[in-house]
Amino acid sequence: MELQRFAYDNRLSRMFLNATMFWGFVGMLVGLTIALELVFPLMSSGIPWLSFGRLRPLHTNAVVFAFVGNGMFTGIYYSTPRLLKTPMYSQTLGKIHFWGWQLIIAAAVFTLPLGFTVGKEYAELEWPIDIAIAIVWIIFGINLIMTMVKRRVKHIYVAIWFYIATFVTVAVLHIVNSINIPVSLFKSYPVYAGIQDALVQWWYGHNAVAFFLTTPYLGLMYYFVPKAANRPIYSYKLSIIHFWALIFLYIWAGPHHLLYSALPDWAQALGVAFSIMLIGPSWGGMLNGLLTLRGAWDKVRESPVLKMFVVGITAYGMATFEGPLLSLKSVNAISHFTDWTIAHVHIGALGWNGMITFGMLYWLLPRLFNTRLYSKKLANTHFWLATSGMLFFAIPLYFAAFTQSLMWKEFTEAGYLRYPNFIETVVQILPMYYLRALGGALYLTGVILLIYNLVMTARSGSFVRFEEDEAPALRTGKISGEKGHRIIESKPVLFTILALIAISIGGLVEFVPMFMVKSNVPTIAAVQPYTPLELHGRDIYVREGCYLCHSQMVRPFRSEVERYGDYSKAGEVVYDHPFQFGSKRTGPDLARAGVQSGPMYKPASWHYNHFLSPQKMVAQSIMPPYPWLIKNDLDISTTNRKIKAMQYLGVPYPEGFADKANAHLQQQAYEIAQNLRDNGIQIEDTKEVIALIAYIHRLGRDIHGGEKVHFSER
Amino acid sequence: MTTVTDKNQHTQEPDYDIDTLTNEKLLSDHEYDGIRELDNDMPPWLKWLFALSIVFAVVYMVRFWAFRANDLYQHKEFEKEMAAVKIKSKSAETFEIILLQDAVSLTSGKETWLKICAVCHLADGGGLVGPNMTDDYWIHGNTIDDVFNVITNGVIEQGMLAYKDQLSEKQRLDVASYILAELHGSSPANPKEPQGELIE
Numbered sequence: 001m002e003l004q005r006f007a008y009d010n011r012l013s014r015m016f017l018n019a020t021m022f023w024g025f026v027g028m029l030v031g032l033t034i035a036l037e038l039v040f041p042l043m044s045s046g047i048p049w050l051s052f053g054r055l056r057p058l059h060t061n062a063v064v065f066a067f068v069g070n071g072m073f074t075g076i077y078y079s080t081p082r083l084l085k086t087p088m089y090s091q092t093l094g095k096i097h098f099w100g101w102q103l104i105i106a107a108a109v110f111t112l113p114l115g116f117t118v119g120k121e122y123a124e125l126e127w128p129i130d131i132a133i134a135i136v137w138i139i140f141g142i143n144l145i146m147t148m149v150k151r152r153v154k155h156i157y158v159a160i161w162f163y164i165a166t167f168v169t170v171a172v173l174h175i176v177n178s179i180n181i182p183v184s185l186f187k188s189y190p191v192y193a194g195i196q197d198a199l200v201q202w203w204y205g206h207n208a209v210a211f212f213l214t215t216p217y218l219g220l221m222y223y224f225v226p227k228a229a230n231r232p233i234y235s236y237k238l239s240i241i242h243f244w245a246l247i248f249l250y251i252w253a254g255p256h257h258l259l260y261s262a263l264p265d266w267a268q269a270l271g272v273a274f275s276i277m278l279i280g281p282s283w284g285g286m287l288n289g290l291l292t293l294r295g296a297w298d299k300v301r302e303s304p305v306l307k308m309f310v311v312g313i314t315a316y317g318m319a320t321f322e323g324p325l326l327s328l329k330s331v332n333a334i335s336h337f338t339d340w341t342i343a344h345v346h347i348g349a350l351g352w353n354g355m356i357t358f359g360m361l362y363w364l365l366p367r368l369f370n371t372r373l374y375s376k377k378l379a380n381t382h383f384w385l386a387t388s389g390m391l392f393f394a395i396p397l398y399f400a401a402f403t404q405s406l407m408w409k410e411f412t413e414a415g416y417l418r419y420p421n422f423i424e425t426v427v428q429i430l431p432m433y434y435l436r437a438l439g440g441a442l443y444l445t446g447v448i449l450l451i452y453n454l455v456m457t458a459r460s461g462s463f464v465r466f467e468e469d470e471a472p473a474l475r476t477g478k479i480s481g482e483k484g485h486r487i488i489e490s491k492p493v494l495f496t497i498l499a500l501i502a503i504s505i506g507g508l509v510e511f512v513p514m515f516m517v518k519s520n521v522p523t524i525a526a527v528q529p530y531t532p533l534e535l536h537g538r539d540i541y542v543r544e545g546c547y548l549c550h551s552q553m554v555r556p557f558r559s560e561v562e563r564y565g566d567y568s569k570a571g572e573v574v575y576d577h578p579f580q581f582g583s584k585r586t587g588p589d590l591a592r593a594g595v596q597s598g599p600m601y602k603p604a605s606w607h608y609n610h611f612l613s614p615q616k617m618v619a620q621s622i623m624p625p626y627p628w629l630i631k632n633d634l635d636i637s638t639t640n641r642k643i644k645a646m647q648y649l650g651v652p653y654p655e656g657f658a659d660k661a662n663a664h665l666q667q668q669a670y671e672i673a674q675n676l677r678d679n680g681i682q683i684e685d686t687k688e689v690i691a692l693i694a695y696i697h698r699l700g701r702d703i704h705g706g707e708k709v710h711f712s713e714r
Numbered sequence: 715m716t717t718v719t720d721k722n723q724h725t726q727e728p729d730y731d732i733d734t735l736t737n738e739k740l741l742s743d744h745e746y747d748g749i750r751e752l753d754n755d756m757p758p759w760l761k762w763l764f765a766l767s768i769v770f771a772v773v774y775m776v777r778f779w780a781f782r783a784n785d786l787y788q789h790k791e792f793e794k795e796m797a798a799v800k801i802k803s804k805s806a807e808t809f810e811i812i813l814l815q816d817a818v819s820l821t822s823g824k825e826t827w828l829k830i831c832a833v834c835h836l837a838d839g840g841g842l843v844g845p846n847m848t849d850d851y852w853i854h855g856n857t858i859d860d861v862f863n864v865i866t867n868g869v870i871e872q873g874m875l876a877y878k879d880q881l882s883e884k885q886r887l888d889v890a891s892y893i894l895a896e897l898h899g900s901s902p903a904n905p906k907e908p909q910g911e912l913i914e
Contacts, residue, residue, distance in 0.1 A: 003871075010878070041889075049882070077776055078748075082747040083746045083747050085747075142862040153746065154741075155744075157746035158748070175736055199859075222749075223749070224752075226749045226750075227747075227748070227749065231754050232733055232740055232749070232750035232751055233749065233751040233752060234752055235751075235752060235753075235755065235756060236741055236744060236751040236752070236754075237753075237754070237755055237756060237761075238756045238757075239751075239752070241756060245764070252864055256753065260788055265786060265787050265788060266778070266779075266780070266803050268788075269774065269775060269778040270775075272774060273770075273772075273774045273775055274771065275769035276767050277764075277767045277768055277770075277771050278765065278767075278772055279764075279767055280763050280764030280767055281759060281764070283760060284756070284760060284764075287757060287760060291757075294735070295733075295735030298811050329786075414800065414883065416880065416882055416885075417880070420830065420880050420881075421829050421830060421833075424829070428786070464725070467759075489845055554790050556789060556792035557792070557795065558789070558792075558795050558796055558799055561792075561796075562879070562880075567792065596870045596872070597876065599875070599879065599880055601875060602875075603843065603871070603872070603873025604873075605843045605873060606833075606834060606843045606873065609842070609843060616842070617833055617834070617842070618833055619837075645734075679843070687835070
């Protein structure tokens with residue numbers, strides 16, 4: 001057979017590799033910053049864009065989409081052409097992908113600290129950036145699929161299966177979860193509300209973990225582990241089973257993020273059942289990785305690359321065992337809203353994604369520069385720093401989580417909460433927060449060593465842009481005697497369509513009843529829309545990232561009902577675009593903060609002083625101060641558009657109310673400001689804090705017999 | 715990796731390769747950029763684990779939909795939990811509302827004060843959002859009954875919360891006693907200006 005000659009262009013891999021190192025450093029530095037802010041709450045010194053609530057989304061976005069994202073593309077642009085024996089379909093599309101992706105990240109770096117956010121975790125970026133993400137992602141997908149079409153290898157390898165699943169699923173997840181109605185260039189409201197928004201968001205959030213952090217990295221594992229170890233893949237049959245089972249089952253499991261919430265029981269039950277079934281397929285990936293190293297364990301001792309792969313794959317196995325465990329309702333009752341979740345995701349991020357990325361970079365860069373790694377010793381030091389950093393991060397947080405959760409739930413013999421004051425449970429676990437920051441610092445130090453080592457390696461060699469290879473042309477037509485999975489492996493477009501079907505089923509089965517069957521969101525007659533002032537206050541709550549530390553979801557447990565008030569109902573949040581249930585309680589739940597007869601209510605003057613200086617009101621508080629809320633005037637120029645957007649989304653304000661909304665707003669602001677002035681606080685009606693207090697005082701009020709809101713003339 | 719060729723035997727040569735390190739069969743025609751794949755089955759224990767997890771899921775869903783198992787419906791779980799609590803009810807024996815002077819009660823009162831009341835009235839009672847407790851000015855009266863009542867029922871329109879559901883009667887009496895016996899008449903660092911009527 002005649003061999004065709006062609007060359008791989010390494011430039012895109014090199015560009016993405018540089019970006020991986022850079023954003024990895026930035027993302028982890030922001031992570032360390034916010035870890036320190038939890039123990040030094042005054043660190044942000046009243047600077048809005050340095051506060052925890054604004055930086056935390058930047059940390060998660062930078063690590064997930066910038067560090068892991070660029071890492072994934074580095075490996076995909078390197079392995080795909082080699083596995084398919086053809087250069088990437090289009091170098092231009094690749095460059096557009098690269099620069100588009102970096103611009104998106106740069107946009108995130110500016111907009112998130114400025115408070116431009118949709119307020120949904122890992123989907124915070126505002127609508128213009130969302131559109132850019134969709135376009136760039138599809139460009140990446142076209143390049144991937146067209147490269148497969150132009151391939152010289154008849155069958156596509158398992159790594160590519162995972163790349164395909166990544167592409168189609170992330171596209172679907174991102175587009176469906178980001179359908180927002182814009183009110184200005186950097187402000188929009190999600191079309192979904194309350195419990196429906198929560199279901200869509202956690203379908204997205206859970207599967208972003210599955211299809212952005214897991215499947216592409218399994219693809220990288222299937223390429224770089226056998227390459228680095230020079231060993232065959234343990235089992236092709238296992239690849240087939242665990243691939244299809246994983247992508248089909250994963251998509252159903254989103255509701256496990258909403259156990260014991262106001263989500264209907266049937267959806268929770270699906271979330272539990274499908275999460276348990278994920279252990280096998282996930283471990284299939286771990287085993288195919290680890291067992292591929294059989295016969296090469298002597299090399300593992302020697303090679304920092306393989307050591308990192310082994311720890312990475314093992315961390316994957318641990319995290320994917322822990323995930324289903326956390327999805328059991330009895331475990332979730334303890335773990336949810338605690339630092340357990342934070343520990344769990346960092347086993348995945350620091351262990352699985354971090355270690356696989358580092359191993360891949362140490363293996364790849366010397367090859368791109370036709371040289372040897374500058375220092376194996378430094379790489380080994382990095383390995384130990386990363387491993388111990390991960391343990392120092394996770395173990396204290398497990399301890400903190402158990403301690404705090406048990407304290408939240410403890411009753412005295414007389415039947416009262418043992419720790420009625422939330423701050424006691426925070427003070428108890430603060431030492432663990434110090435240790436966690438230490439773990440993060442160790443890990444980041446390792447990354448600095450990596451960057452130094454790789455830069456020195458690159459300098460000792462010279463970049464090999466083109467690598468020549470040769471292969472026979474693609475055999476067309478059927479191969480006789482071929483059966484089963486082998487057939488679809490030779491039809492990449494069909495493969496893509498089948499993957500799309502597999503990942504669509506779970507979402508559809510959960511969404512259709514949730515949106516079509518009315519009984520899933522039982523309405524509550526007393527629940528009314530937010531007043532214009534409260535709506536603005538809610539937008540400030542979202543802008544400042546309050547939901548990152550305060551939940552708004554009282555679970556149906558005695559301990560929570562005692563501490564916060566009546567448990568949350570789906571019908572309460574039907575006008576919440578977006579929902580604000582939160583996923584972590586660094587501070588107390590606020591769903592009942594507006595119930596005057598409840599234990600969570602605080603007067604307006606308390607809130608005013610608390611925003612100015614939380615430590616003045618609660619000496620040991622770890623909440624940062626928010627002095628700018630008291631200084632800044634509320635922007636009421638958008639009121640009209642906001643009310644109209646809400647009306648468009650079906651929120652029942654009276655017709656024509658948008659034009660009267662500011663008059664209503666000013667009246668309510670005057671009443672709150674007057675209350676503050678009566679208590680000796682000098683403040684004008686126009687300040688942002690007034691709106692935020694109005695919103696907090698509305699929380700939970702409607703279903704506890706609070707005064708009815710009048711939207712007509714007052 | 716070598717191709718198996720045993721020249722001493724005239725039996726048919728196997729048409730597949732063997733991985734020399736594990737002696738396992740490599741799949742022919744499975745080579746991607748030098749990566750080969752073995753023809754191994756899934757480890758049996760993993761097969762069993764996967765099968766068992768599917769059984770678990772099926773049983774779980776059947777218990778949910780067909781048997782309506784109580785532990786899978788959260789409002790039923792909640793009712794059960796609360797029903798169990800009613801047995802050891804909150805209301806202890808009733809007792810007289812009198813100013814307590816014993817050290818145990820006052821220590822317990824101080825503990826509650828620091829934990830809860832100090833948030834608004836400061837640890838030394840000098841007042842912050844809430845009024846000063848050390849001076850002779852009282853908004854809602856200065857008898858033990860008055861103070862106990864304010865703690866129990868709150869004065870919500872002025873920002874004072876009701877603590878009847880968070881503190882036992884004894885705890886409320888302890889803290890009321892602590893206010894009148896210890897805080898009142900002390901000299902705080904930054905006393906808030908007087909509020910209410912002068913009651914000596």
